[in-house]
Amino acid sequence: NRESGIGNWESGIGNRESGIGNRESGIGNRELEIGNRESEIGNRESGIGNRESGIGNRESGIGNRKSGRILETNTARRKSIYFSKRAKLLYTKP
DSSP: OHHHHHHHHHHHHHHHHHHHHHHHHHHHHHHHHHHHHHHHHHHHHHHHHHHHHHHHHHHHHHHHHHHHHHHHHHHHHHHHHHHHHHHHHHHHOO
């Protein structure tokens, strides 16, 4: 009788272990969800890469703006020098 009771107790442990197995499968599903989140993060990282390339284009645009401003300032200085020479000639005429 005692041996049969021990046998039932061992079968009870077996059921508990199968329950742990079901919990582990649940953890496995969570890991799959985490895997999907990582793929989403991967897509976000690729999106950040596109944003960085956009920033690179903006920087080149700023470079073009700087060169444009330098050209504008040079032409403005030339114009101001030209007009100042004309003004001096006009004012120095009797």
